[in-house]
Amino acid sequence: MMKGLSIIFGVIIIILILVFGFVFFEPFLTESEEVITVINKERWVGEKGRYFIFTEKEVFLNQNDYYHNKENADALYPLFKEEVTYKVKVVGYYIPFIPRFRNIINIIEKKDTNIPLQ
Numbered sequence: 001m002m003k004g005l006s007i008i009f010g011v012i013i014i015i016l017i018l019v020f021g022f023v024f025f026e027p028f029l030t031e032s033e034e035v036i037t038v039i040n041k042e043r044w045v046g047e048k049g050r051y052f053i054f055t056e057k058e059v060f061l062n063q064n065d066y067y068h069n070k071e072n073a074d075a076l077y078p079l080f081k082e083e084v085t086y087k088v089k090v091v092g093y094y095i096p097f098i099p100r101f102r103n104i105i106n107i108i109e110k111k112d113t114n115i116p117l118q
Helices: 002-030 073-079
Strands: 032-043 050-055 059-063 085-091 102-111
Touching: 002 085, 050 073, 059 073, 073 102
Parallel strands: 059 102
Antiparallel strands: 032 050, 032 085, 050 059, 085 102
16 A cells, blocks of 8 residues: 555656756757747736737747746837748747647847739
8 A cells, every 4th residue: 555655656757857857948959949920919818927929820829937037028029010920939849739838038120021023
């Protein structure tokens, strides 16, 4: 009985260490640069400082996050314009079936759009 209980307790401790370790190291493991074209942007009404940026391929989150060392969501949101292409730094994983969005950390550059000549 005690052996089974100690094994369960040990497994729970290991799972907690892995989960909190991932949360702590996520910015270092998942940081990447993406080129996105903004289709739409929305302000999350329920919480201040939480915004959604919609692109052709996925939805990005723009929110302040202690673990991502980000406190500029309110300053970044007005810089995004619809139908404009940006190179951004993002952190996290995008999982389409559950509400897990990558967080936009910063805008690296604004790309000029090329209009084809007719």
